[in-house]
Amino acid sequence: METSYSIQTGVTKTLGVVDFVVFGSTLSVALFIGIYYAIQSRHRQDPSDFLVAGRSMGILPVSLSLIVTFLSALTLLGMPAEIYNYNTMFWWLALGMVLAVAGAAYLFNPVFYNMGITSVYEYLEMRFGRAVTMLASLNWLFQTIVYLSFVLYAPSLALKSVTGMELWVSILTVGGLVTLYTSMGGMKAVLWADSFQAVLILVGLLSAFIQGTIVTDGLKNAWEIASEHSRVYFDDFSVNPTTRHSFWSVAVGGGMMWMSYYAVNQCQIQRLLACPTLRKAQIAIWINALGLAAIVSLCCLIGVVMYAFYKDCHPLRYNLISSTDELLPLFVMDILGHLPGLPGIFLSCIFSGSLSSLSSGINALSAVVLQDYIRPFTSVTNLQATIITKCTAACFGFLCIGLAFVASTLGNVLQISYAILSTLDGPLFGIFILGMFFPRANKWGALFGYISGLLFLSWLGIGAYMYDVNTPMSHFSVHGCNWNVTNSTAPISATSPANNTELTKGDDHLGIYRLSYLYYTATGAFVNVVVGIIVSLITGYGKPVTTDPKLISPVINTIFPCLPKKLKKKFSYTAVETEPHPDIHILEQVPDKKMSTGVFL
Template sequence: MSGDYSIYTGQKKTFTIPDYVLFSLTLAVSAGIGLFFAIKDRNNVNSKEFLFGGKDMYVLPVAMSLLVTFLSALTLLGTPAEMYNYTTMFWWLCLAFVCAMVLASVVFTPFFYNLQVTSVFQYLELRFSKPVRDLASLIYILQTSAYMSFVLYAPSLALNAVTGFDLWGSVSAVGIVVTLYTALGGMKAVLWANTFQALVIMAGLLAVLIQGSIVMGGFQNAWDIAGNRSRIYFHDFSFDPTTRHSFWSVVIGGSFFWTSLYGVNQAQVQKALSCPSVSKAQLAFFVSLPGLMLIVSLCCMIGIVMYAFYADCHPMAFNNLITNSDQLLPFFVMDILGHVPGLPGVFVSSLFSGSLSTISSSLNALGAIIPRDIIKPYCCPNISDKSITILSKVVVFIFGGVAIGLAVLVSQLGSVMQSAYSVYSILNGPLFGLFILGMFFPWANAWGALVGTVTSLAFMCWIGFCAFVNRVSTAKLSPVFTHGCNWSVTTTAMTVTTTLGTTTSGSSEMTTVAASSDPFIPMYKLSYLLYTPTAMAVLVIVALFVSLITGCRDPHTMDPRLICPLFDRLFPCMPEMILRPLRCGVNHNVDYRNKVYEKADELPEKIQPVDDNGVEMKPSRDAEAGDLKGGTINQGFEPIDARTSEPEEFVTHF
C-alpha cells in the first residue's frame, strides 16, 4: 500500500465541497419526494391515504422500505466493526433473516391483514383488554422514541470525530428533513423515499468495498490476512447462552428478534397493510429478503477488508486516532476514499439514508398509534377521520422534534451503539411475547397478559441494568498490532499489543465481568441476541400460570380470527386428524357472519360484521340505538363506503 493514508501520513482527511453537495442532494431528494406527494394528494385527505398509501401500493417500494427500515446507520456502522473486533460468527445472521422472513410472511402478515386494524395494538384490546393495549402502546412509544434518537445521533457523532463533519448541524438537518417529508407525504413518501435511500445505501457500501478491495490487492488477500489472524471463524456451536455470538445465539436469537421486527412491529405491519392483497404483501417480504442478506453481507465483507487494512496499525490502540468502534468505518472510508472528491459524500449519504429510512418509518408508525391508541379512546372518541389525519401529521412533527431533543440526552451516554441495542432489545422482547401469547395461546386471559408483561419487562430491565453495573463485556481474543504505523509522534516505541486477551484456538469470544459476589452474575452474561426469546419465554410462562389461577379462557367461545392457526399456516398439507388437536379447541371453520344469536350479549366478543361478499359493515343510522336480538350478526348494519371512510374498528360487545 502507498503511504497516502492517515495511518502513514499523520493527517486526517476532511470533507470537501463535492462531499457536502452529495450529502445535501440526498436530503433534498428525500424532502422533494415528500413535497411531491403532499401536492399530489392535497385533495385526498384521509387516514387511509396518509397512513397506508391508499392500501394500493406497489410491491417494489414496499419491499425496499421493508428492507431498509431496520438497517439503520447503527447497523451500517456496527456490523463492519463487529467483523473487525470479533469474528465472522455474526454473518450467520443471514440464516436468521430467512427464518424471520418466512415466519413474518406466512404467519403474521396474513393474520394482521385479515384483521385490517390500523394499529397492531388494537389487536391486543380485541384479544385481551384495553389496559393491555394501553401498556403495550406506551412501551412501543418509549422504545421507538429512544431508538430514533440513537439512530439520529450515532452516525453524526462518528462522522464528526473522524471528518470534522458538523455534529449538531447534521443532527438538526436530518431530523428536520425526515420530519417534514414524513408529515407532508405520509406512507407514500416514506415508501418511495426509502426506495431511493436503499439505492444510496447500496451505492455507498459497494464504493467502500470495491475501493477497499483494490487497496488490499483483492478481497481474497484481505480474507487471507483476516484468516491468518483468527478473524475468520464460523464454527462456534456452543450451547452456552453466555457466548456472545455462537451459531445458536445468532440464528435462533436473531430469528426471534427479526421476526418480532417484521412480524408484529407497527412500522413493518403498516407497510404490509399498504399492499392491495395478502399475496402482494407476502411477495414484498420475499423480494426484500435477498436485499437484506446482500446489505448485511456487504457490511461483513467491508469489516474483513477493514481489519486487513489496519492489520499492522490498529487505530484504536495507537495514539488514540479514534476513541471507539463506532468511528472505525468512517475513519476507514476517509482513509481509502478521502483522496477522491465526492466518494466520501456518497458513503455519508448512504449512512444517513439508513437513519432517514428508520426514522421516517418510525414516525409514520407513531402517527398511526398515538391518535388511535391514546388520543381517540381517552380524549376524542367521536373524532372524524379527517381530524385523525391532521392529528397524525401533528404527531409526526412533535415526535420529530422529540427525536432531535433526545439526541442531546443520548450525547451524554457512553457507547451509543451498545446502549441503543440494549434498550431496544429489553423493550422489544416483552412486546413480542405479548403478541405470541395472544395469537398462539387461546387459554391466556387479560390478567395473565398484564402480569406477564410487567414481569417480563422488569426481568429484562434487571438483567440489562445489572450487566451495565457489573461492566459485562466481551473480550476480543484475536491480536491487533501497531508496529506498521508511521504516525509522527513523540511517544515511546511502538510495540505489538493485544486487547483484553490473548490468541486462542478455541471459542472466538468470551465474556468478562468485573469481580462481584452477586450470585446472579451468570444471568448478566446472557448474550444480547437472546434477550428477545428470553423475554418472550418469561412472559408466556408467567401469563399462562396467572391465567390458570384466575380462570383460563375457553377456546371454543373465542372469535377464531383472534387466534392464529400456526400449524395450518406452516404445514397446510398435514392431515386434518393431526391439525385438529393442534388448533387447541379453536374452531377456525365457523362462519360468524351468518350465525343467529338470540341476544346481543351472546355475540362472540369483538367481531367486525361483513356481508356475504366480504365487505365490512358498520351500524346503520336507523339501527344505531337498537340491538341484534333474533337476527344475524349483520342485522342493523350497512356496508362501509370505502371511498369516503376507512374500515371501522371491530364492534365491541361487553
C-alpha cells in the first residue's frame, strides 16, 4: 500500500466532497426529525408531550437514547486517547456502568417513576422543601450547562483537525442545528434522533476499529505491540485512593459517578419517564447497560489499535495535532482517508455523540425551569407552558454555544469534564441518597450536608489545581517519523504503566489533593450523607418525624421488617399514609391504619 500516512509524510489528510455530503446528510436527518415532530404536535398544547413524549414511548428508542445521552464526543474522543496515553485500566469502567445501572434501576428509579413527576427536583420539594430544592436545581443547571459546553466543543475540535474549518464556524453550525431541532420537536424528536445517532456511532466506531486492525496486521498483533509498551494493563488492584486509575477507582468510583447519572440526573430520568410503565423503563435501562459496555469496550480496543499504529511516531511531538483529543480524528483520516465516504461517516459518529447529549441536556434544562422555577410561582396554561419550554430550550442552546468557546481554552476534555462534573455531582447525589434511604433526615441535614460536600470537593479540586497534581503519561517514541525532521529524542521503552498520581509541585502538602478524580462523586455524596445524618439527629432529636413512604426507596421497606425490635423502636419514624401504588410497599402499619412506621438507617 502506498505510504501516505501523516507519520510518513508530515501532512494530515482532509475530508473530500463525498465525505462532506455524507456528513451533511446525517445532520439533515436529525433536523428533519425535529421538523416532523414539530409539525405533528403543532395542535397539542400539553407540555408533557414536549418534555416526556406523553409517557408513551417504546423500549427501543428510550434505551438507545439512554446510551448516547452521556456517551458524547467527550467519551468517543477521550477514551481511545486515554488508552493511548496511559493504559487499559479505564476499561474497567464498563463493569462500573453495569453496577451503576443495577443500582439506579431498583433503588432510585422506582421512586421517581411512581410519583408521576417531570422534574427530579419536585421530589426534593416534597422531601426537604423549597430551599434545598432551589440549591440543588441551581447546582444541576450550572453543572449541565458546563458539561454541554464541553460536549459542543469536543466534536468541533474533531472537525477542525480533519477539515481545517475554523473552530467558531463548527461550534455555531452544530450548536445552532441541535438547538433548532430540540426546541421544535421536543422529547419525541430527541428520542428518535438519538436512536438514529446511536446507529451512526456504532457504524463509525466499527469502521475505525475494523480498518485499524487491518492496517496493524490484526488485533492480535496490535494487542501484543500495546502490551509490550505497557498499554495493556488490567491488574492494578491498589486500594490507595490516590491511584488515578485502579480497579477500585474505575469500577467503584467511576461506577458511583455513573450511578448518579442514571439514578438522579434529570437528563436520564426524563427519558425513563417517557416509558408507559416502570417495568418497561427498567428493561430500557438494562438494554442501555449492555450497549454502554459494548461501546466502551469498542473505544478501548480502538485505543489499543491506535497506539500500535503510532507506536514509533507520536503525532503530538511534531505538531501533526495540537492535543491528544485530536488523535482519533487523525487516526481515522490516516487509515480511512483513501475510502471516500467513510471519514464522513466517522465524523457523523463523533457529532452524533454530542448532538444526542446536547439535545437531551437542553430538553432537560427546559423541563427543570418550567417545573421548578415557573409553575411554583405563577399559574400558566398548557399553551403558555409549551411556549415557555420551547423558548427556554432555545435560550439554553445559545448559552451553551457561547460557553463552548471557553471550553476550547482548556486541556484534556475527558478528565477535566469528569472532574468538574464530579465536584458538583457528588453533593447533589448525596441529597437524594439522604432523602431516599434515611427517612429521619430533615431539611437542615440535607442543607448542611450539601453545603459541606460542595465545599469539601471544591477545596480538593482547587488544591489539586493549585499544586499541579498530575499523572505522567506513558512513554512515546518518535523514531518512526519519516519526513524531514531532526529526531533528537531517543526512544524510551516503558517498563511499567503510568497510573499512579504524582505531585509535580508541593510534595510536602496534604496528600488528600492526590485523590483520584473518579472518587469525587462518591466522596461528595459520603460527606453529604454523614453531615446530613449528624445534623438531622441534632436538629430533630426528640421530635416526631413524618415522611411520606412514597418518597423512600422500596429497599428500605424490605429491610425494615428484618431489623431487631430495639433498632425499630430507636430509629422509627411516622409517615402519613397515602394511597399506595402497586409498585411501592407501604411501611409497617400501626393499629389505627392512619400512620405507618419506618426506620432511619
